[in-house]
Amino acid sequence: MSGPNGARIRNPRPASRRRLPVDKGDRYGCAMARDIQERIKKLIIDQRLPSGSVLPTEPELMERLGVSRNSVREALKALQAMGIVEIRHGFGTYVGPMSMAPMIEGLTFRTVAGHYRGEDSLLQLLELREAVETGLIARLAGSLPAADLAELDALVDRMDAEAAGPGGEVRAETDRAFHATLYRCLGNQLLGEVLEAFWDAFHKVRTDLVDVPQDPRVTCRQHREILDAVRSSDVVRAERAIREHFGNIRTRLNAPVTAAVPRPTYDR
Amino acid sequence: MSGPNGARIRNPRPASRRRLPVDKGDRYGCAMARDIQERIKKLIIDQRLPSGSVLPTEPELMERLGVSRNSVREALKALQAMGIVEIRHGFGTYVGPMSMAPMIEGLTFRTVAGHYRGEDSLLQLLELREAVETGLIARLAGSLPAADLAELDALVDRMDAEAAGPGGEVRAETDRAFHATLYRCLGNQLLGEVLEAFWDAFHKVRTDLVDVPQDPRVTCRQHREILDAVRSSDVVRAERAIREHFGNIRTRLNAPVTAAVPRPTYDR
DNA sequence: AAGAGTCAGCTGCTCTAACCAACTGAGCTA
């Protein structure tokens, strides 16, 4: 039943299956499964359940919703994939953290798939990050608390140390922390999580797919410049610094991406 | 087994269940289900399957992955929730559109839940939109093709007509189209989809939860101002126009949000 | 009596088997 590369071959009705699915606006599956998901979501909303609350057990949901165990489980699996519930074997089902973790996963997959198909999906993701951070930096300039400035100073210092250290590279975690700390003072949790999600997805794909050469000293200098610009309340300079930083990543990205031969394996 | 409000009461072991789940880094469920999902994803990536491609049928996946139909279906349900596959009753399973639709859903739920819990989640979502659009507008000023400018002109004209028309309100679809068309020329599909996702989630929550009063003439004037600023290549003016537009939405949002008594029903 | 091991009873996880529902295509009927 399987072709040479595991490709699917269906003898009795090969042509008809080539039909592309017609969009009937009926995404997300059939009525019942969708309905169960909605009812569980409604349960969470209506009872104002916070993250971590206990949800009914599978047998209880079966009885309450009047469906079989299997349907309940499929609905819960879908909700789990969206981060709405969290399932723990032997414990029970809980209201999920509602984090952006599922988005990271979806975005990562989409970017990897697009990359392998020859699209510039990684570049698009970078542009997205650039857009958000550029739009935020103006609000930041001059209004960063002293404590955050000190923390950012320490992070850039650490970058310097890492660049001069044995590895000769700035650790990814340090870069991530810098960008996260920079926008923390805005007091917008969603913003922070989305930015981290974009960063995570970008970083995952970049390290997995393309081997980007980087000059760690340039990285350090650019982060320092961003920090100094923000400290001195210079909006224009801050925006320019951010753009330069991303421009740097972009140029480093462009060369290898076009030349790179996608590796045949994907093991995420 | 159920309390007065449908709250769960478990007689034999009530105290132990109050334990919050310990984070073992094992999100997304047990090993096997997770593994099946990964293998299906690997199949899509390795064979470079584009959106709409036929995936193996459930029996074929059972055999190939060596698991039961139930497990296959649960994995597919989770992947469907992430937009990675699309399941069509009676047809088969296909590679999904990889759109941002699941993100809209997750974001909407998160925002609704946060709103009901008294957080300013809707405002956070608006700030996110503002950040992205502000960061993009500079790249746009002066580089918009004439065709897009004409289309935007027509959209603002339509807004005027709708504002003066019977309803006296600018239709949501027109606003959506304006923002979508504005950033289309950047040639970044991801960017466009993310912006639309944010718009959709914001709009869904706003119309469902808070009844925002709006002066349609102000809305029209602000969109016209954005368009004119972009047309005249005036970056500073364009940024100011965007900020004013979002500032307008924000102020209209702030008053009712704090005063609003959340309705007890959630029916999405 | 204190400690350790076992066991019953929760929880979710997986499998098997059967049937239902949506859809297609070929062959039959009028």
Add this chain to the structure above:
DNA sequence: TAGCTCAGTTGGTTAGAGCAGCTGACTCTT
């Protein structure tokens, strides 16, 4: 020829059984 039915495909749903992770209380040992 036009329309229908029917077999065979696909996913959707139900049912029942047993497995696996976890807790608390009971029991046996020391």
